[in-house]
Every structure is written in structure tokens, then in C-alpha cells.
Amino acid sequence: MREQFITLEHGSGGAKTMEFIQRWILSKLGNPYLEPLDDSAELFLGQDLRIAFTLDCYVVSPIFFPGGDIGSLAVYGTVNDLAMQGAEPLYLSLGLILEEGLPLAELEKILESVKGAAHHAGVLVVTGDTKVVKKGEADKVYITTSGVGLIPPKLNFGISNARPGDLVVVNGTIGDHGMAILASREELGIESQIKSDTAPLSLLLRELGDLKFHIRALKDPTRGGLATTLNEMATSSCVGIEIWEREIPFHQEVLGLSELLGLDPLYLANEGKLVAIVERSKADEIVEVMRRHPLGKDSKIIGEVLEAPKEKVLLKTKIGGKRIIPILKGIQLPRIC
Amino acid sequence: MREQFITLEHGSGGAKTMEFIQRWILSKLGNPYLEPLDDSAELFLGQDLRIAFTLDCYVVSPIFFPGGDIGSLAVYGTVNDLAMQGAEPLYLSLGLILEEGLPLAELEKILESVKGAAHHAGVLVVTGDTKVVKKGEADKVYITTSGVGLIPPKLNFGISNARPGDLVVVNGTIGDHGMAILASREELGIESQIKSDTAPLSLLLRELGDLKFHIRALKDPTRGGLATTLNEMATSSCVGIEIWEREIPFHQEVLGLSELLGLDPLYLANEGKLVAIVERSKADEIVEVMRRHPLGKDSKIIGEVLEAPKEKVLLKTKIGGKRIIPILKGIQLPRIC
Numbered sequence: 001m002r003e004q005f006i007t008l009e010h011g012s013g014g015a016k017t018m019e020f021i022q023r024w025i026l027s028k029l030g031n032p033y034l035e036p037l038d039d040s041a042e043l044f045l046g047q048d049l050r051i052a053f054t055l056d057c058y059v060v061s062p063i064f065f066p067g068g069d070i071g072s073l074a075v076y077g078t079v080n081d082l083a084m085q086g087a088e089p090l091y092l093s094l095g096l097i098l099e100e101g102l103p104l105a106e107l108e109k110i111l112e113s114v115k116g117a118a119h120h121a122g123v124l125v126v127t128g129d130t131k132v133v134k135k136g137e138a139d140k141v142y143i144t145t146s147g148v149g150l151i152p153p154k155l156n157f158g159i160s161n162a163r164p165g166d167l168v169v170v171n172g173t174i175g176d177h178g179m180a181i182l183a184s185r186e187e188l189g190i191e192s193q194i195k196s197d198t199a200p201l202s203l204l205l206r207e208l209g210d211l212k213f214h215i216r217a218l219k220d221p222t223r224g225g226l227a228t229t230l231n232e233m234a235t236s237s238c239v240g241i242e243i244w245e246r247e248i249p250f251h252q253e254v255l256g257l258s259e260l261l262g263l264d265p266l267y268l269a270n271e272g273k274l275v276a277i278v279e280r281s282k283a284d285e286i287v288e289v290m291r292r293h294p295l296g297k298d299s300k301i302i303g304e305v306l307e308a309p310k311e312k313v314l315l316k317t318k319i320g321g322k323r324i325i326p327i328l329k330g331i332q333l334p335r336i337c
Numbered sequence: 338m339r340e341q342f343i344t345l346e347h348g349s350g351g352a353k354t355m356e357f358i359q360r361w362i363l364s365k366l367g368n369p370y371l372e373p374l375d376d377s378a379e380l381f382l383g384q385d386l387r388i389a390f391t392l393d394c395y396v397v398s399p400i401f402f403p404g405g406d407i408g409s410l411a412v413y414g415t416v417n418d419l420a421m422q423g424a425e426p427l428y429l430s431l432g433l434i435l436e437e438g439l440p441l442a443e444l445e446k447i448l449e450s451v452k453g454a455a456h457h458a459g460v461l462v463v464t465g466d467t468k469v470v471k472k473g474e475a476d477k478v479y480i481t482t483s484g485v486g487l488i489p490p491k492l493n494f495g496i497s498n499a500r501p502g503d504l505v506v507v508n509g510t511i512g513d514h515g516m517a518i519l520a521s522r523e524e525l526g527i528e529s530q531i532k533s534d535t536a537p538l539s540l541l542l543r544e545l546g547d548l549k550f551h552i553r554a555l556k557d558p559t560r561g562g563l564a565t566t567l568n569e570m571a572t573s574s575c576v577g578i579e580i581w582e583r584e585i586p587f588h589q590e591v592l593g594l595s596e597l598l599g600l601d602p603l604y605l606a607n608e609g610k611l612v613a614i615v616e617r618s619k620a621d622e623i624v625e626v627m628r629r630h631p632l633g634k635d636s637k638i639i640g641e642v643l644e645a646p647k648e649k650v651l652l653k654t655k656i657g658g659k660r661i662i663p664i665l666k667g668i669q670l671p672r673i674c
Contacts, residue, residue, distance in 0.1 A: 003441065005438050005440055005441060006440075007437060007469070008437055008469050009469075010469050011468050011469030017467065021467070024441075024445065024448060025465065025467075028448045028452045029431070029448070029452055029462045031462070031463065033461060033463035033464075034462060034464065041428070041430070043428055043463065045388065045487065046386055047383075047384055049383055049384070049386060051388075053430060053463060053464055053483075054430065055430035055431070055466055055483050056466045057432040057433070057466045057467070058468075059434060059470050059474075091378070091380055091390060093378070093390060093392035094366070094392070095392050095394040095432075095481045096394070097396060097434070097479055098343045098347070098348070100343060100344060100345055101342050101343065102343040103342055103343075104340065104341055104342060104343060104361075105341070107361065108361065111362070111365045115366055118366070124368045124370060125366045125368070125371060126368065126370035126378035126390060127370075127377060127378040127391050127392055128362065129481075130347070130348060130354065130357065131348050131394045131395075131396045131479075132343055132344070132345050132346075132347050132671070133476065133479075133671070134345065134671060136473065137396075137475065138474065138475055139474040139475075142434055142475075142479070144392070144481035146390075146392050146432075146481075148390060148485065150382065334471060335471075
């Protein structure tokens with residue numbers, strides 16, 4: 001039977017979200033700017049000027065969590081989507097949907113956090129909108145941020161240029177944001193030290209200087225986690241990707257809690273991590289430079305790009321077996337970001 | 338006592354919204370791009386390139402109403418905010434916050450409407466995001482749209498350039514959107530023929546060609562209505578504005594229902610109307626050209642800009658009296674757009 005209603009799974013960031021976007025969004029609104037489904041659209045505005053343009057909705061719950069809140073998350077998330085397109089993030093817009101009865105003290109804390117995050121990332125909030133809905137018509141506050149940035153000449157990131165032989169780099173521990181949100185949900189009663197990794201990745205990329213030109217594909221593994229992002233890259237680039245379990249950096253506590261909760265940490269959301277597929281000959285140098293920056297101190301080469309199996313992601317386990325890691329099916333956690 | 342909670346009035350678009358923006362947004366995030374509080378921010382991106390950048394949240398209820406729906410409203414609203422800055426609207430981004438359980442048939446209708454509106458306005462949806470929240474954590478669907486457009490050289494609209502002697506032009510009947518939404522709320526049990534005026538004003542402005550350079554100030558009177566918009570213009574330009582009740586175009590039914598409901602139609606929202614403050618010597622020509630376009634067929638000169646009283650709006654009534662029309666106090670209607 002044809003499905004009739006929106007479900008939480010439509011917002012999972014995994015297989016169901018992709019299907020939703022294909023069937024409901026691209027089929028109606030498709031155009032060459034939208035179709036790459038990159039984190040930002042790349043727009044040409046006269047002369048040689050390329051700008052990146054992006055938008056994200058944030059409905060994270062709880063709105064305050066270890067390591068951040070919905071305000072800093074909204075700023076960094078949008079900054080990161082611009083950065084993943086190779087752009088220098090410049091300007092943000094801020095849309096607030098507020099629930100009647102929201103304590104102004106909480107809103108103030110969020111706006112202070114927006115201010116601090118924008119300052120840290122070097123962007124300006126230049127426009128916005130505020131709407132208020134009745135009590136019970138939203139959950140405290142939803143933020144939508146949009147951003148524009150300038151893409152330097154000749155830089156082309158996206159996710160469709162990975163080639164066999166390239167290496168896969170991440171800038172640190174995987175799954176921290178997802179586990180921090182999960183652990184902060186009161187109903188689970190979990191005590192943990194895990195903090196969200198939310199951070200502006202543009203700062204780390206800036207550190208790379210001209211080494212950036214040796215990145216072939218780039219994306220931040222947010223909803224759907226590392227596994228889903230690698231699948232998107234493999235599909236988009238028509239290659240296989242193998243990652244090595246032994247090399248993937250995790251906080252011990254994220255692994256422990258994942259086991260306890262029956263979750264696969266490869267599917268947990270990240271908000272301050274990037275996956276860079278880089279030219280093999282430059283990979284060590286890139287990792288070395290990234291490690292000098294606080295946001296990249298745990299950078300690692302975690303895998304490589306293969307000819308085959310095309311459009312698949314393989315995990316080489318610690319004991320040497322290999323298994324296919326599919327895109328996220330179902331939903332791990334609603335309102336993760 | 339200092340207020341402690343967000344109320345519906347914070348989202349009215351009137352005095353309380355202005356106070357909220359001053360106290361909570363500008364005080365924390367203020368910068369020269371944000372501070373004019375124009376409908377769009379004007380950004381300089383290398384060479385002589387000026388782009389307009391805007392964002393709007395739409396929480397209108399009901400999501401389908403006579404004359405439009407939340408989809409077309411979101412597209413046209415953002416197109417209009419760009420157009421009011423003098424920009425040619427080019428690219429939109431689309432953020433969907435969906436409530437679990439939303440019928441896909443309703444979402445399809447909305448997306449079809451987005452598609453049609455984008456096509457009509459000549460813009461492309463190039464990026465976006467979709468989030469789903471649990472049943473009861475939103476009311477069906479909230480849309481946030483952001484947009485960018487190119488501002489032609491030497492064109493400067495905004496709301497701060499009105500000068501004494503200028504004339505005030507509107508492109509048609511006032512209050513239609515607000516009354517259409519009000520009448521479509523089931524709980525009121527009103528029967529009416531009024532339709533929302535939601536439309537892309539960029540098409541009308543394009544018709545003006547070089548006459549655009551004789552517009553001194555421009556804004557679309559959405560939340561807070563004509564009265565609030567004129568007050569913003571008077572304050573921002575440090576002038577007085579007098580409007581003539583006899584000249585303001587209204588649908589008879591909007592006037593009748595306003596009287597019945599005890600509302601002032603000058604405060605009802607519009608979504609396909611503009612207020613242009615134009616050079617006196619060009620006003621007749623501007624109105625004449627506007628009347629040739631379907632979106633301007635009822636264009637009228639409705640008032641003039643005065644030296645004094647500064648920062649005030651006066652209404653000259655049909656019987657010849659004058660009274661001050663303040664900015665919207667309180668709230669006429671939540672979730673009007």
C-alpha cells in the first residue's frame with residue numbers, strides 16, 4: 001500500500017529521507033543547482049564569482065545539551081554546510097519559530113550562544129525572522145539558518161569526485177553529537193561525560209591552505225552518521241569505499257554506550273566532523289596539518305577508495321572480516337539536530 | 338515587572354515585535370547589515386556586485402486558504418522581500434518542518450504550489466532541508482524560505498529615503514490576505530469571497546523599468562499591515578506621512594467584515610501589495626504604468642510625505658478630520674503568515 005502520512009523516518013537523514021527527497025522534492029522542484037544534493041548549492045553570480053548558499057532547520061531536543069545548544073548548533077551547522085562546499089562562510093540569516101510560553105531567559109541564552117558561535121566562526125547574522133506559535137504548536141524553539149559564502153576560484157569539493165586510490169580522512173572521534181543528545185534525554189536516565197562536537201569546520205579547512213586543492217570530496221557526517229555519508233559519497237562518485245574499524249577514532253564511552261543501547265556508532269550524528277576523500281600522495285601531509293589545529297587533533301586516515309564494489313561501503317573489522325555498511329535504514333533518534 | 342515569557346504578541350509584527358527585535362536581537366547580533374531592518378540585507382560581494390539576502394518563517398494557519406496556501410505564500414513572501422530591496426529574485430532555499438502524521442497528499446499539494454509559484458516568479462529552489470517532529474510538536478507544516486537576488490547598480494530602495502513632498506502609492510486593495518485568513522478560520526464561521534492577494538511583486542516592479550529609479554522607499558505591508566509599514570517608513574526616514582482614507586482602495590467586503598469584527602483594516606496583513614514612496618513629479622506616470630499590469634490594476638496615490646509631525650502617520654478621514662495612526666499595538670491575529 002502506498003504510504004499516506006509523514007513519519008519520523010522521513011526525517012532520519014537515511015534511506016527514507018533520500019527516498020523522500022527524490023520522490024517529493026526533486027521530482028517537483030529539480031534543477032541543475034538542486035540536483036547534486038550537496039550541502040550547499042553553488043551559484044554563479046556574474047564574472048567569476050561563485051557563492052555557496054545553504055539552509056538548515058534545527059529542531060534538536062533538548063535545546064541545551066552537553067557541548068552546545070540549538071543556537072550554536074544552528075550557526076555551526078550552516079557554517080559547516082558552506083565550508084563543505086569549499087566556501088568561506090560570510091553571512092547568515094536566522095529564523096526563529098518560538099512557542100508561546102518559552103522563558104525569555106532560555107531564549108537569551110540561545111541568542112548569546114548564536115552570538116558567540118557567529119563570532120567564533122567569523123560570520124555575521126544579517127537578516128532574519130521571528131514567528132510565535134501558540135503553546136503546544138511547537139516544542140520551545142525551532143531555528144532555521146541560511147547562509148552564503150564565497151567559493152575561491154578553482155576549488156571544487158562536493159561528493160562526486162572521489163577516485164579509486166584516494167584515502168579517507170576524518171578529523172576526530174565519531175558519534176559524539178548523537179550520543180551526547182541521546183544521553184541528555186531525561187527519559188533514558190543515562191549519565192555520561194560525552195559532549196557534542198559541534199564546531200565550525202571552516203576554521204580547520206582554512207588551516208589547510210593550498211592543501212585544500214588535494215581534497216577530492218568533502219562532507220560532514222551529520223544525520224545518518226559516518227556510514228550514511230560514506231554511502232552518499234560512494235554512490236555519487238560511483239566507487240567503492242573501504243574503511244578500517246581499527247583506525248576509526250571513537251571515544252571509549254561512545255562505544256560503550258552504543259553497545260549498551262544496541263546502536264551502531266557509525267550511524268550516530270556528528271556536528272564538528274568532516275570526511276575528506278583526498279589524493280593518496282597528500283593524505284599524510286593533510287592529516288599532519290589538521291592535527292595541529294584543535295578541531296583536527298585526532299585526525300586519522302580511516303580507509304580508502306576502491307574500484308569495486310561500486311556504490312558500496314565496506315567495513316574491515318578488527319578481526320579482519322569485511323561487511324557491507326548500508327545507508328541508515330529506519331531511524332536511530334528523532335530530533336538529533 | 339520584567340516580562341519572563343514569549344507571548345503571541347512578540348510575533349505580531351507590530352510594536353512588541355519591534356521592541357523584541359531591538360532588545361533581544363539587535364543588542365546581541367547587531368551589525369551594519371542587520372541594523373537597517375530592511376526586508377532583505379544588502380551584501381557586497383566583490384567588484385560591483387550587490388546581492389539581497391533574506392529569510393522568512395511561515396507558520397500560517399490554516400495551511401490552505403482562499404487564494405493560496407503556505408507553499409505559494411512562502412515563495413512569494415521571500416520573492417517580495419528581495420524585490421522590496423530592488424533585487425531581481427533568483428534563488429530560493431526551502432526549509433520544511435513537518436509534523437508526524439501530516440497527510441502526504443497535503444504535502445504534495447503544498448509542494449506543487451511551491452513549484453507553480455517558483456515558476457511564476459521565475460526563481461529556482463536550489464537547496465533546502467526537511468525535518469520531522471513528533472505529532473503535537475508542530476502544527477502540520479512550517480516553512481522557512483531564504484532567498485538571494487541581484488540588485489542592479491545604483492538602485493537603492495529601503496525605507497529610509499522618503500522626503501517631504503513625495504507621494505505614497507499602493508498597488509491595490511488593502512487587507513485582503515489578513516481577512517482571507519481570518520475568514521477561513523473555522524471557529525469564526527464566517528462566509529466570505531475574499532481571497533488572499535499573495536503574489537510576486539517582482540513582476541510588477543519589472544514592468545516599471547527605469548521608473549524604478551524614482552521610487553524613494555519601498556516595502557510590502559505584511560504583518561502589522563499598511564499602518565505599521567507606513568510608521569516604519571516615517572520613523573526610518575524621519576518624516577511625517579499623511580494618507581487619505583478616501584483614496585485607499587479596499588474590497589467592500591473587507592471593510593464590512595472589519596466593522597463586524599471590530600478590526601481596523603489598516604492593520605490587516607497583505608501579501609501581494611507594496612507601498613512605494615515616489616518622487617511627486619513621477620507619481621502619475623508610475624501609477625499609470627502599474628495599472629497596466631494585473632498586479633497593479635487598482636494602483637492609487639493614497640497620501641503624501643510631510644516635514645512634520647516627524648515619525649508619525651496621519652489619516653485624513655473621509656469627513657476631513659485627521660488622526661494619528663500608530664504602529665500595531667497588541668496582536669490582531671496569530672499565525673497570519
